[in-house]
Amino acid sequence: MRTEFDFAPLYRSSIGFDRVFNLLNNAQRLHAIDNWPPYDIVKTGEDDYRITMAVAGFAEGELDVTQERNVLVVKGGRADKQEGEYLHRGIGSQSFERRFELADHVKVETAKLANGLLSIALRREIPEAMKPRQIAISSGLSDQTAPLQIEAEKQVA
Structure with missing residues (x-):
């Protein structure tokens, strides 16, 4: 339910x-209907993440990784090559498109394909203006500034 x-x-x-x-x-x-290709999301550091997708049978030229604002899109497509009549087809070769929503300031650093696994490294880079900063606190006694005075009317000669 x-x-x-x-x-x-x-x-x-x-x-x-x-x-x-x-x-x-x-x-x-x-819905969890579309669960291919399988993938892992791992937090590798304070601001570092890695997505690993099992894309066995796909070559580098058949995969496309793009970042559009706060969405990472991974697409894969292969041309069907009929090399005979399949009696059983268990190796996934269908085209796919997988989308990942990214938080603000998350950028893709690298994408590597090795041993049928596509690894995408991500890093959250918070701009300097948004990082917390230390505010110095001063005591009222250490600041010996002149007291404010009300200006008297100035007369012109």
Whole structure:
């Protein structure tokens, strides 16, 4: 049994979270029907991630990895080569497109294909302006500034 959550009350009481609610709505609608090719997502460091996809039988030229804003798209397509009559076809060779939603400031660093595994390295790079910064605190006693005075009317001679 699958239940869907209603995010309407949250829309009424929050501002600027539209993207988060849209991601949650989209995740509810996706079904686990399309589970090919299999993949792993691993957090390899504080800001580093790796996606590994099993793409056995695909060559580098048959795979396409693109990043469009906050979405990573991995596509694979092969031309069918009939080399006879298949009695059993268990090796997946169908075209696929897999999409991964990326958080803000996550960038693809590298993509490598080795031994039938496509490894995509990702890194979150937070801009310097958004990083926390230390604020110096000064005591009122150490700052001996001149007291403010009200200026008197200046007379012109």
